[in-house]
Amino acid sequence: MYRFLLTPRWLGILALTLVAATVMVFLGNWQLDRYRGRTEINERIDAGERMTxxxxxxxxxxxxxxxxxxxxxxxxxxxxxxxxxxxxxxxxxxxxxxxxxxxxxxxxxxxxxxxxxxxxxxxxxxxxxxxxxxxxxxxxxxxxxxxxxxxxxxxxxxxxxxxxxxxxxxxxxxxxxxxxxxxxxxxxxxxxxxxxxxxxxxPAADPLFTAVPVGHTNNWQNFGYIVQWWLFAAMTLFGYGWVARREARRAAGLDDTRPVDRAAEPEPSASA
Known part of the structure; x- marks a missing residue:
């Protein structure tokens, strides 16, 4: 049923799918590195507040x-x-x-x-x-x-x-x-x-001064990007498999994809 996957057309589709999924996984890994780096910065900020x-x-x-x-x-x-x-x-x-x-x-x-x-x-x-x-x-x-x-x-x-x-x-x-x-x-x-x-x-600072706050980095934004890219990669591979399965079932005659002519169907008789 799946011999068509070895045709040039389907091999090309597979190659594009794998390339796209690989790029998305790479982007997710890059965001993971940024998430870890920003998390370390936030941890240093918190530690600095507590340290002597x-x-x-x-x-x-x-x-x-x-x-x-x-x-x-x-x-x-x-x-x-x-x-x-x-x-x-x-x-x-x-x-x-x-x-x-x-x-x-x-x-x-x-x-x-x-x-x-x-x-x-x-x-x-x-x-x-x-x-x-x-x-x-x-x-x-x-x-x-x-x-x-x-x-x-x-x-x-x-x-x-x-x-x-x-x-x-x-x-x-x-x-x-x-x-x-x-x-x-x-x-x-x-x-x-x-x-x-x-x-x-x-001596104490003048009360006119407002302390400059230390802002934490938005590491959760990077975490969201990680999930997004990895989910896109999984969806790309799933989409390839789903399309290939549908094509195999169609070739085997298991899915009837012909349109139904509703006009040719007999009308139900009226009840007495």
Whole structure:
């Protein structure tokens, strides 16, 4: 019954079916890798919230170059590590990061270099503040940074990609993305290769600041794609088998596919 499957036409259909199913399985495996990677990130974020802060140098390698240079990026497992570090803020090189949304409001994140005793610095995201009246890009009044020694507790955040230009407006640096290497070129000291997202500091931060929330990655979206692609692969193979079986039954005369002529059927007689 199934010898027709060896004909060139059906061998071609089988080849296309197998190729399509293989591609769908590959796409499902790719989404599985992304799901695992995002799940690991979420686990590190959760672990960072619970852990005791470690010294900054336990998570980041100190920069060794001159002014404007950047230290090595953190190892993947060190991103979102909770750290503590003591230094002095350099308010003359405060960075305003515009177009940042917190609680559905657009404003600025304020990044200030914290200069350490050895002369190097780490960028600290002190929090979010609303813009001045006049629009989302109106430069805000930034609360003064504490003077003297400041102890910061926060989480290691890797540098952001897709950075644009860094401008100096009204005495402050301004940008849209926190690209540590690009910002470091504007600073008079070597800078660590990641920035710290502030959780708390001593002396306490100004109450005008809103803490920048740490968003978890949407790993369940990837899980849905896994199910989708693997289901499509199974449906493709099932569809080939179903069509082949129907063709075999038709060739064997087991399925009557001829149309029924209803006009030729006798009408039932009327009852008395």
């Amino acid at each position: 802060p470690a010294p900054l140098r336990d998570a980041l390698t100190a920069p060794t170059g001159g002014a404007g240079s950047t230290g090595p990026a953190p190892a993947e497992e060190k991103v979102w590590t909770r750290v503590t570090v003591t230094g002095r803020y350099d308010p003359t090189n405060t960075v305003l990061v515009r177009g940042r949304t917190v609680d559905s409001r657009v404003g600025f994140e304020v990044v200030t270099p914290l200069v350490l005793a050895d002369g190097s610095a780490v960028l600290v995201d002190r929090g979010w503040i609303p813009p001045a009246p006049g629009g989302a890009t109106a430069q805000p009044e930034v609360p003064a940074a504490p003077t003297g020694d400041v102890t910061v507790v926060g989480r290691v955040h890797e540098t952001e990609s897709g950075a644009g230009a860094v401008d100096r407006r009204d005495g402050r640096l301004e940008t849209r993305r926190i690209s540590v290497p690009r910002l470091a070129r504007e600073l008079p000291y070597p800078v660590y290769g990641a920035y710290v997202l502030l959780d708390e500091q001593t």
